[in-house]
Amino acid sequence: MKLTIVKIGGNIINDSNAxxxxxxxxxxxxxxxxxxxxxxxxxxxxxNKLGLKPKMxxxxxxxxxxxxxxVTMVYAGLLxxxxxxxxxxxxxxxxxxxxxxxxxxxxxxxxxxxxxYGFAGDVDAVSSNVIKIxxxxxxxxxxxxxxxxxxxxxxxxxxxxxxxxxxxxxxDVFDVELIYCFEKKGVLAxxxxxxxxxxxxxxxxxxxxxxxxxxxxGMLPKIDNCFYALQNGVAKVVIGLPEIIKNKHLKQTxxxx
Amino acid sequence: MKLTIVKIGGNIINDSNAxxxxxxxxxxxxxxxxxxxxxxxxxxxxxNKLGLKPKMxxxxxxxxxxxxxxVTMVYAGLLxxxxxxxxxxxxxxxxxxxxxxxxxxxxxxxxxxxxxYGFAGDVDAVSSNVIKIxxxxxxxxxxxxxxxxxxxxxxxxxxxxxxxxxxxxxxDVFDVELIYCFEKKGVLAxxxxxxxxxxxxxxxxxxxxxxxxxxxxGMLPKIDNCFYALQNGVAKVVIGLPEIIKNKHLKQTxxxx
Numbered sequence: 001m002k003l004t005i006v007k008i009g010g011n012i013i014n015d016s017n018a019x020x021x022x023x024x025x026x027x028x029x030x031x032x033x034x035x036x037x038x039x040x041x042x043x044x045x046x047x048n049k050l051g052l053k054p055k056m057x058x059x060x061x062x063x064x065x066x067x068x069x070x071v072t073m074v075y076a077g078l079l080x081x082x083x084x085x086x087x088x089x090x091x092x093x094x095x096x097x098x099x100x101x102x103x104x105x106x107x108x109x110x111x112x113x114x115x116x117y118g119f120a121g122d123v124d125a126v127s128s129n130v131i132k133i134x135x136x137x138x139x140x141x142x143x144x145x146x147x148x149x150x151x152x153x154x155x156x157x158x159x160x161x162x163x164x165x166x167x168x169x170x171x172d173v174f175d176v177e178l179i180y181c182f183e184k185k186g187v188l189a190x191x192x193x194x195x196x197x198x199x200x201x202x203x204x205x206x207x208x209x210x211x212x213x214x215x216x217x218g219m220l221p222k223i224d225n226c227f228y229a230l231q232n233g234v235a236k237v238v239i240g241l242p243e244i245i246k247n248k249h250l251k252q253t254x255x256x257x
Numbered sequence: 258m259k260l261t262i263v264k265i266g267g268n269i270i271n272d273s274n275a276x277x278x279x280x281x282x283x284x285x286x287x288x289x290x291x292x293x294x295x296x297x298x299x300x301x302x303x304x305n306k307l308g309l310k311p312k313m314x315x316x317x318x319x320x321x322x323x324x325x326x327x328v329t330m331v332y333a334g335l336l337x338x339x340x341x342x343x344x345x346x347x348x349x350x351x352x353x354x355x356x357x358x359x360x361x362x363x364x365x366x367x368x369x370x371x372x373x374y375g376f377a378g379d380v381d382a383v384s385s386n387v388i389k390i391x392x393x394x395x396x397x398x399x400x401x402x403x404x405x406x407x408x409x410x411x412x413x414x415x416x417x418x419x420x421x422x423x424x425x426x427x428x429d430v431f432d433v434e435l436i437y438c439f440e441k442k443g444v445l446a447x448x449x450x451x452x453x454x455x456x457x458x459x460x461x462x463x464x465x466x467x468x469x470x471x472x473x474x475g476m477l478p479k480i481d482n483c484f485y486a487l488q489n490g491v492a493k494v495v496i497g498l499p500e501i502i503k504n505k506h507l508k509q510t511x512x513x514x
Contacts, residue, residue, distance in 0.1 A: 046330075049306075049307055049308075050306055050307070051306075069335060072334050072335050072338055072339070073303075073330035073331060073334040073335045074330060074334065075334070076333070076334040076335075076337075076338045077329050077330040077331065077332070077333040077334020077335065077337075077338075078326060078329050078330045078334065080333075080334075081329055081333045081334075081355050081357055081358075081403060081411055082329070082411065084355070084357045084358055084405075085357040085405040085409050085410065085411050086409045088357055088360055088405060088407055088409070089407065089408050089409035093359060093360060094357075094358070094359070095354070095358045095359040095387075096355070096357070096358050097352070098338050098341070098353070100338055100341045100342040100345055100351075100353070101338075101341055101351070101352045101353050102350060102351070102352040102391075102396050103345050103350060130352075130394070130396065133390065133394055134359075137387070137390055139359050139387065146338060148341075148342040148345060150345055150346065151346050152342050152343045152345070152346035153342065154338055154339065154342050
């Protein structure tokens with residue numbers, strides 16, 4: 001049976017009209033589906049309002065205790081529940097989850113090497129049994145990027161990684177397609193040319209693209225997540241604009257082993 | 258099959274040690290169980306920090322758009338997910354839910370008569386099918402007091418009412434015991450004497466207690482919720498301190514039809 005797993009990031013979440021339109025399209029995806037959403041600007045706005053200064057190192061948020069409270073409120077509360085309510089309006093029977101819920105995603109606090117990321121979680125395991133029960137009952141899980149360490153501690157976790165881990169865990173039973181939506185039409189050969197989409201990347205060409213510096217920086221962990229999913233048996237992984245979920249003919253990047 | 262439904266309010270939520278201790282006890286309840294939690298001080302604190310002024314009329318919070326955001330963040334995010342993570346630590350496989358999740362509780366925006374309560378929801382229906390699937394799979398639902406109108410709008414809803422509605426919806430299949438935990442040992446005959454617990458209230462004595470003004474104000478809707486549940490087939494309803502979940506011999510008020 002087919003299972004479509006879609007990850008959306010800040011670019012859609014920050015634009016409420018784009019989000020509403022996306023959720024309408026997402027609701028129309030036939031068959032079983034799962035949504036994973038990132039955070040967006042709202043957590044930073046909230047932290048600012050509360051007088052907190054978000055610390056960033058190498059583009060990653062350092063999650064101290066106060067900022068963990070903020071992301072828990074914003075990701076698991078405000079964003080997740082509004083997304084769920086909107087999907088319900090569109091007759092998609094969504095259920096919002098963090099990794100703590102039904103112990104779906106357990107993680108450990110990132111080990112301190114050079115940088116102390118604070119309450120950042122690295123995924124240990126996805127318990128797919130409950131996710132499968134939900135999906136089998138026509139319920140659509142909607143995950144925010146908060147996990148737990150099974151010792152009572154919530155942890156802020158990368159949403160791309162969560163998508164890849166869930167996809168990997170579900171593909172023993174389902175024929176999984178993993179779709180990463182972001183602000184570009186796909187992986188670009190030239191970051192200054194939005195139309196320079198590399199339509200197909202395999203393990204070999206990925207190595208070359210890295211060596212040449214064509215794929216670099218923030219795209220590296222994203223694509224590593226894609227290959228991780230493929231290596232674990234995910235049937236198809238694509239990267240592109242949110243619109244690719246309704247129009248498969250749009251330009252996009254397809255990744256293969 | 259037995260199902261224990263426990264509602265906790267602000268008094269436990271505001272005291273993190275009391276909450277941790279309660280959740281440990283709750284985890285030990287044998288058989289199927291559901292937890293419903295209220296809000297507590299944290300939402301007011303957060304609203305104050307954000308420069309919002311919570312409006313109260315007759316002890317009820319008026320939920321404008323900004324305050325709805327706050328309660329959604331605090332109830333469905335911060336409190337709900339921390340409670341779930343803590344229950345997971347205690348080997349209770351909890352899943353946190355708002356009424357929007359899996360459309361478990363639908364409501365409508367309270368109709369304006371004398372007071373406009375803003376985004377306050379009055380419950381229309383509990384969809385017990387998904388709750389039953391969860392409970393049948395040894396998962397413990399943990400509800401916050403946020404519902405939805407099925408048109409994409411989240412609504413702030415009374416937690417006592419949610420507990421009563423869920424209990425009523427579940428009692429066609431389960432033998433339901435509903436436990437309201439609050440800051441007193443039970444319903445008091447004399448509000449100045451914490452030991453003056455009325456141990457048993459039936460429909461007839463409730464009328465008399467109301468007429469005499471012994472039960473008044475904030476206790477009235479609480480007890481109305483209890484009788485609503487009993488009238489709908491809930492087997493047992495009790496009110497008392499949080500400790501009654503582990504020690505059935507403690508003083509408490511039992512309500513019967």
